[in-house]
Amino acid sequence: MKLNFKKVGEGKPLVILHGLFGSADNWFSIAKELEKNYTLYLVDQRNHGDSPHSNVWDYDVMVEDLKELLDQEGLGKVYLMGHSMGGKTAMNFAVTYPERVEKLIVADIAPRYYPVHHQVILKGLNSLQLQNISSRKEADDELAKTIKEPSIRQFLLKSLGRDSAGFSWKINLPVITQNIENVGVALEEGQIYKGPTLFLAGANSDYIRQKDLPGILEFFPEYELEFIANAGHWLHAEQPLAVVEAIRRFIN
Known part of the structure; x- marks a missing residue:
């Protein structure tokens, strides 16, 4: 599926995936702060934003959608970031195609199963x-x-x-x-992404908890965890400058 995306900035490619019910537009304020350093690809995932609709909607197809976008844009390795559902897509992509991910950033989601809560x-x-x-x-x-x-x-x-x-x-x-159950599914056991990985957690959110850390380590052995103060699950909307600084520190 050919996804809709916005491309801004110049430099090494940084691809950002939004969460459930969101769109690429949710990340414009972040992109404005980063566009001098990176070429940003703000992506609408399938069934969201201005991307096509489909009756098939799970992480397997969303991973392949992302690969198609990278191939179509001639991108080899990219910095990849995703929030919530987008974080699950990014994690699944990294363990499936590790050779395409330079560094991985996951915003306020863990690789475990999440029960439906929407x-x-x-x-x-x-x-x-x-x-x-x-x-x-x-x-x-x-x-x-x-x-x-x-x-x-x-x-x-x-x-x-x-x-x-x-x-x-x-x-x-x-x-x-x-298909809302598909949003919360866990990553399949036995898959590993060995590249540098940053988990960003909202300090006021319970999406990433202390007991999630062994599971994160299992899939992402080179991970680090940073809490964004005074932020809940929508940390990029609540504390955009802190998120930007965390992205810059990690990538640089």
Whole structure:
């Protein structure tokens, strides 16, 4: 699948993958800080952003989507970063094609299994009757009946597109809803990426815990872990400058 992506900057290639319900646009503020040093590829994964939709949606195909993008752009080894679901894609890519990854950065996700915990968000998104919505304010008001946090609603509504026919989701909501279990699957045992790996964790997040460290070591023996202070799961939105500095330190 040919993925949509934004390419900015100059220098060695740094590929960034967004998380569930996100898009390449989520990383523009990070890219602005890094574009003088790196050529950034901000990627929309399948069923997200402006990339194509498909009924097949798991990490096997997302890994192959990424390989196709690197091949099409003539990229050999890249710096690869992913957040949450994008981090799982990046980890799976690194253990499958280690020769294509110079260094790996994983933002607030571990290689273990995560149980489904997006039921409230999916309920809210699926409850929106888009044919009856005439403004983003109306969409936000409707979502607020299910999703109380304004910041989460704002993030989700970035995936709400509009054209002459009205509003529609950029995300493939039916397929994501049906296959949501696929997001939390663990990496397959026995796979190893021996290159330098940085795990960035939000200090206020519980996605990476102390008991996850032996599992991380099993797959990524050359890993280091850095906590971003005053940040939860969306660490790049909450503490962008700290994330930028961590990326720079690790790559350099």
